[in-house]
Amino acid sequence: MGSLILTQPAIVINSVDLTTHIDQITIEQSYNDVDVSTFGTTSKLHLAGLSDNKFTISFLQDFANGSVDQTIFPLVGGTTSVSVKPTTNATSSTNPAYTFTVVVLDWKPIDATVGAVSKSAATWPITGNVTRATS
Numbered sequence: 657m658g659s660l661i662l663t664q665p666a667i668v669i670n671s672v673d674l675t676t677h678i679d680q681i682t683i684e685q686s687y688n689d690v691d692v693s694t695f696g697t698t699s700k701l702h703l704a705g706l707s708d709n710k711f712t713i714s715f716l717q718d719f720a721n722g723s724v725d726q727t728i729f730p731l732v733g734g735t736t737s738v739s740v741k742p743t744t745n746a747t748s749s750t751n752p753a754y755t756f757t758v759v760v761l762d763w764k765p766i767d768a769t770v771g772a773v774s775k776s777a778a779t780w781p782i783t784g785n786v787t788r789a790t791s
Contacts, residue, residue: 666741667713672727680714680777681740683754685786709782711738711758717766717774724776731760735783753789756782 667675688705718724739755747753758780768774 660742662742664744666739666744668737668739670727670731670736672722674715674724674727675744677716677718677724678713679716679775680712682710682712683740683756683782683786684710684712686710707785709756709786710779711756711782712777712779714775714777717768717776725765728760728763728776729765732763733760735759747789747791749790754786755789756786757784759783 665675665681666673667678667681685707686709687707690703690705691700692703693700715724715728719726735757737755738758739753741747741751741753743751745751760778760780762778762780764776764778766774767776
């Protein structure tokens with residue numbers, strides 16, 4: 657049974673590699689449950705409706721040139737591309753690249769507690785499909 661300890665993924669947002677400033681990511685793919693039951697059925701009938709995908713990310717905040725805040729702040733209210741791979745190795749069947757576009761609806765440039773690392777977390781909706789490349 658294979659297992660993966662995710663230690664060196666590749667996370668690129670708006671063509672900027674922010675991997676070393678991120679400590680948590682989730683790509684969530686889901687579909688709306690559409691009830692298509694009719695009179696005469698004895699059990700509910702279901703179809704997958706529209707997809708409702710989300711991308712959750714947690715940044716270790718950094719205000720340096722070309723880093724987290726300078727990359728994300730100008731994107732608020734717009735869309736941007738995201739690419740995620742399990743490792744920094746070449747894209748392959750064992751290291752797929754997931755690419756998608758997010759709508760950057762919110763941003764917390766400062767979210768800190770005294771004496772703790774400054775972090776900023778967000779959950780952005782994915783607009784369109786998530787693609788999975790293996791080559």
